[in-house]
Amino acid sequence: DGGITQSPKYLFRKEGQNVTLSCEQNLNHDAMYWYRQDPGQGLRLIYYSQIVNDFQKGDIAEGYSVSREKKESFPLTVTSAQKNPTAFYLCASTERSWDYGYTFGSGTRLTVV
Amino acid sequence: GQQLNQSPQSMFIQEGEDVSMNCTSSSIFNTWLWYKQDPGEGPVLLIALYKAGELTSNGRLTAQFGITRKDSFLNISASIPSDVGIYFCAGPLRGNNDMRFGAGTRLTVKP
Numbered sequence: 343d344g345g346i347t348q349s350p351k352y353l354f355r356k357e358g359q360n361v362t363l364s365c366e367q368n369l370n371h372d373a374m375y376w377y378r379q380d381p382g383q384g385l386r387l388i389y390y391s392q393i394v395n396d397f398q399k400g401d402i403a404e405g406y407s408v409s410r411e412k413k414e415s416f417p418l419t420v421t422s423a424q425k426n427p428t429a430f431y432l433c434a435s436t437e438r439s440w441d442y443g444y445t446f447g448s449g450t451r452l453t454v455v
Numbered sequence: 456g457q458q459l460n461q462s463p464q465s466m467f468i469q470e471g472e473d474v475s476m477n478c479t480s481s482s483i484f485n486t487w488l489w490y491k492q493d494p495g496e497g498p499v500l501l502i503a504l505y506k507a508g509e510l511t512s513n514g515r516l517t518a519q520f521g522i523t524r525k526d527s528f529l530n531i532s533a534s535i536p537s538d539v540g541i542y543f544c545a546g547p548l549r550g551n552n553d554m555r556f557g558a559g560t561r562l563t564v565k566p
Contacts, residue, residue, distance in 0.1 A: 384458050384556035432497050442486050442547055446497030
């Protein structure tokens with residue numbers, strides 16, 4: 343079955359470290375997105391990519407970086423510049439950038455220790 | 456950025472009761488989406504609404520696109536324990552790359 347796979351499910355990071363969250367989809371979707379979820383808040387967009395080798399900043403891109411070298415992969419790196427990285431991170435994709443039906447992964451919970 | 460105002464923040468109901476929640480915005484949306492998120496998982500799309508006044512059902516769930524295009528409503532009839540979760544409204548403000556989400560309504564169903 344097609345879907346989006348995020349890994350790992352849980353990640354612990356020491357202060358000052360960079361960590362990379364994986365997002366892979368086998369849905370042949372063009373557009374992919376990274377969202378951050380904090381308790382009691384709506385999802386906030388970090389980065390998005392409409393096609394391979396192209397990506398754009400979302401509302402809260404500072405302290406994060408991404409790459410889109412392959413259509414099926416959109417990894418997110420949380421850098422040491424991100425001051426408050428503890429959160430639940432969600433990856434999503436759509437078939438076309440104007441298709442409103444997001445498919446979400448199951449998320450990665452990042453905790454700074 | 457512009458967020459959607461979702462209410463109530465949380466609901467505690469008895470199994471079998473009906474549930475109503477809503478989402479409002481100061482901006483006009485041409486699409487309204489409702490998602491459900493189970494604990495520790497990603498949201499799953501429940502209902503999509505594309506026309507003002509539209510009323511759409513998915514099993515025991517019914518959602519409506521407000522006439523003003525600034526609000527939407529979700530109703531759940533005869534709730535069951537597996538309805539527990541967080542329900543989010545969402546809408547693309549200026550396209551799919553500008554999707555806005557409500558803060559969610561956390562639903563607890565007591566058996």
